[in-house]
Amino acid sequence: MTHHPDFEIFLATAPGLEPTLAEEVGLKAFKRPKPVPGGVITRGTWPDVWRANLWIRGATRILARLDAFHVTHLAHLDARARRTPWAEILRPDTPFRVEATCHKSRIYHSSAAAERIATAIHATTGAPHDPDAEVTVMARIDHDLCTLSIDTSGEPLHKRGFKAEVNAAPLRETLAALFLRQCGFDGSEPVLDPMCGSGTFVIEAAEIAARLNPGRARHFAFERLATFDVEAWARLREPKPRPTPTTRFHGADRDAGAVAMSRANAERAGVAAITEFHQAPISEARPPEGPPGLVITNPPYGTRLGEAKSLAPLYQALGRTLATHFKGWRVGLVAADPKLAHATGLPFLPSGPPVPHGGLRVTLFRTATLA
Structure with a gap:
């Protein structure tokens, strides 16, 4: 103007x-x-x-x-x-x-x-x-x-333009990015999601480390306005040469379909070289080789009546595995039910306000470095 x-x-x-x-x-x-x-x-x-x-x-x-x-x-x-x-x-x-x-x-x-x-x-x-x-x-x-x-965006910005495949209740990329930030993640440490679903946390963390722009693969509504400048936008979008991160980002899931989906999504996002996904139950989660980092995960919520009870053993197993094998790591856990989060027995820091997500309210529970 x-x-x-x-x-x-x-x-x-x-x-x-x-x-x-x-x-x-x-x-x-x-x-x-x-x-x-x-x-x-x-x-x-x-x-x-x-x-x-x-x-x-x-x-x-x-x-x-x-x-x-x-x-x-x-x-x-x-x-x-x-x-x-x-x-x-x-x-x-x-x-x-x-x-x-x-x-x-x-x-x-x-x-x-x-x-x-x-x-x-x-x-x-x-x-x-x-x-x-x-x-x-x-x-x-x-x-x-x-x-x-x-x-100016058009389609909501969590639609990065890569994820062809999602499972039942995927965490939005925008939310995943902010939860990673709240856990102190800046791209310089490894991340593991032991219940990775369609791979959102792992792929988001890998993109942050590789300094890939989240909007690099999509169209925006502002391209249809009188204020739009094609040349200036092309210059802004030119990828900068950046060193490949030495850090790796890991996901596991007990469901083979989720693992295949995560790999396909990572491939499309251009981070296949720095991500690894494998099939494993939560009790078999172990730290990858190298320095400690962040475990962050969005386990099933159990929103229907009576489901929370049946999920308690999963959260207990998650807590036991992390407390036993992940000393020196920090944990971020997204949960809709504080009782389930606390069933992990993990030493959570005071949490922020619950955040609306897909008709529910979810809270990020964080720990300091596990001793």
């Missing part, structure tokens, strides 16, 4: 993980990231939006804030939304859609608000409105303050 060299950029994440995401954003040279409910705000220009989508592992989507104004009735919204510089951002030949939410405001009918904004956009740009469009304008009316943003 010509009159604003920079604007607010909002990186969304699961509630409870905002400080962890702010830490990641700060390390990637974005301006003064600040955790706010539901995400992190920073300021920047369109190239910052592109690199945020390309680089940031923990965000679920990235919104560019276009305008904000007080509004109390629909006619006012109609007039005011026409003054937003839509033609600088949206292309006349690209369809768009509008999603609106209203909270404690005199305009309380979100679909009527969305309709007015869509009319204003079409009137000022000529762009067609289509409920299935990839380009989404987000309007949030909260206490009569209307904030207009554009979703």
Whole structure:
């Protein structure tokens, strides 16, 4: 936007993980990231939006804030939304859609608000409105303050573009990245997931170590905006030559199908050379050769009634195996039921707030180095 060299950029994440995401954003040279409910705000220009989508592992989507104004009735919204510089951002030949939410405001009918904004956009740009469009304008009316943003990501960012295969309840890559960060992982130590499922933790850890951009293999909604610069984006995406990590990342699962799936996913992500997967029950988990590191895992949750009881022996076996064989390692365990987590008998540090994940609330339980 010509009159604003920079604007607010909002990186969304699961509630409870905002400080962890702010830490990641700060390390990637974005301006003064600040955790706010539901995400992190920073300021920047369109190239910052592109690199945020390309680089940031923990965000679920990235919104560019276009305008904000007080509004109390629909006619006012109609007039005011026409003054937003839509033609600088949206292309006349690209369809768009509008999603609106209203909270404690005199305009309380979100679909009527969305309709007015869509009319204003079409009137000022000529762009067609289509409920299935990839380009989404987000309007949030909260206490009569209307904030207009554009979703620059398109498909949610946990869809890295590699994972063709997932098992029943996969942990999202974005969540895995933030849990790894909360465990103090920076790419320089080995990681083992003894119940690896489709390999999310292992592959995410390997990509961090290899310094591969999470968004390297996918398309983003911002590529369809008037602000997009093909050459600048191509330069940003050029892979930098980096040394191959000497560290290895290990996964095991008692299910042969999970092991095959993990290998295929690691191959697609380009980390097959630094990951190893094998079939083994939890009681046979042993540290790989070399220095100690991090054991991190997302065991079955037992969400249905009575299931938790039947899972207790699995968690007990996990705790026994780790306490016996993994001295010098740290442990991260994602669990929906604190009772099951504590059935491991592991010495957990105080945990953070539970995080919503796939209709449940999960908590990361962490230990210090096991003695």
